[in-house]
Amino acid sequence: MARKPRIGILGTGNMALALGKSFMAAGHFVAFGSRRPETKNDFHDSVGHESRIWGYQAAIDAGEIVIITVPYKDVAATARKFAESLRTKIVIDITNPFAAQPNNGDSGAQVTASIIGEGARVIAAFKTNFAATFENPVDSTGKPREVHYAGDDEAAMEVVAELIRGIGFTPIECGTLAEAVALDHMVPLMIRLDTTEHSAQHLSSWRITPG
Ligand SMILES: NC(=O)c1ccc[n+]([C@@H]2O[C@H](COP(=O)([O-])OP(=O)(O)OC[C@H]3O[C@@H](n4cnc5c(N)ncnc54)[C@H](OP(=O)(O)O)[C@@H]3O)[C@@H](O)[C@H]2O)c1
Incomplete structure (x- = not known):
């Protein structure tokens, strides 16, 4: 079997934990990036x-x-600081701009790509999935949850x-990086519907169903 791609995750918050655990369980090498790695004993335990x-x-x-x-407000500075290295990677932007x-009209991920610069391979993904749902990629109806993803680089889109798929979700292709603005807008709506329909448990997820 082909070696699974190695993954670097920038940040050690809720989503880093959820994604990191999922990818490690699926057999990926995962390295977490932190501003203060020496203080992250609890994260390491979790x-x-x-984990590295x-x-x-x-x-x-x-x-x-x-x-x-990282929080959306910190993405630009992070992308700028590490642009040269990020230009050589497939970058998955999961961050949500909200206000x-x-x-x-640009998507948040377009901004990230423009800061990384010429040759950036940025894919928007996981923006519309609550962190808590990664524990159960199969929802209460017995079907795998969906992950929306969007981007401009065909090969990177297939890798993502x-x-x-490797962590048990169904990939739903949502178009170009410009079209990822729709994903940005789905997130406040997702939080609102999770609150009004499902008691703000953050366990709900989007599904497109056949007619
Ligand atoms: N929570 C969700 O369900 C969810 C779902 C989809 C997408 N998202 C998006 O994913 C991103 C992370 O969400 P999260 O819930 O995981 O956030 P979080 O728990 O607050 O974690 C964010 C991490 O970013 C790093 N960071 C870098 N610069 C920072 C700064 N100036 N202030 C605070 N933290 C900073 C921190 O790691 P170090 O201290 O180790 O550097 C921190 O642990 C956000 O952009 C959010 O919109 C969240």
Whole structure:
């Protein structure tokens, strides 16, 4: 069987934990990047003792795929600081702009790609999945949950689709990086519907159903 791509995850919050555990369970090498790796003992305990928690640069260097899981307000500075290295990777942007949505109609992931610069291979994914759902990729109806993903690089899109399948979810292709603006807008709606329909448990997920 082909070796699974190595993954660097920038951040050590809820989504880093959820994604990291999923990818480690699926057999990927995962390195987490933290601003203060020496303070992350609790995270280390939560994610598993085989986990590596390094600085951001070391986590980027270690991954063939790099997942940005920092708050949206910190994405631009992170992308700028590590642009040269990120340009050589497939970058998955999971971050949600909410009120900081670019007002020119661009998606958050387009902004990330433009900061990384010429040659950036950025895919928007996992924006519309609550962290708590990664424990159960199959929902209460018995079907795998869906992960929306969008981007401009065909080969990178296929790699990300395979990553999504590998952790038990169904990849749903949602178009170009420009079209990922729809995913940005789905997130506030998702939180609202999760609250009004499902008591804000953050266990719901989107599904497109056949007619
Ligand atoms: N929570 C969800 O269900 C969910 C779902 C989909 C997408 N998202 C998106 O995923 C991203 C992460 O969400 P999260 O819930 O995992 O957030 P979180 O728990 O707050 O974690 C964010 C991580 O980013 C790093 N970071 C870097 N710069 C930071 C700064 N200036 N302030 C705070 N943290 C900073 C921190 O890691 P270090 O301290 O180790 O550097 C921190 O652990 C967000 O952009 C969010 O919109 C979240």
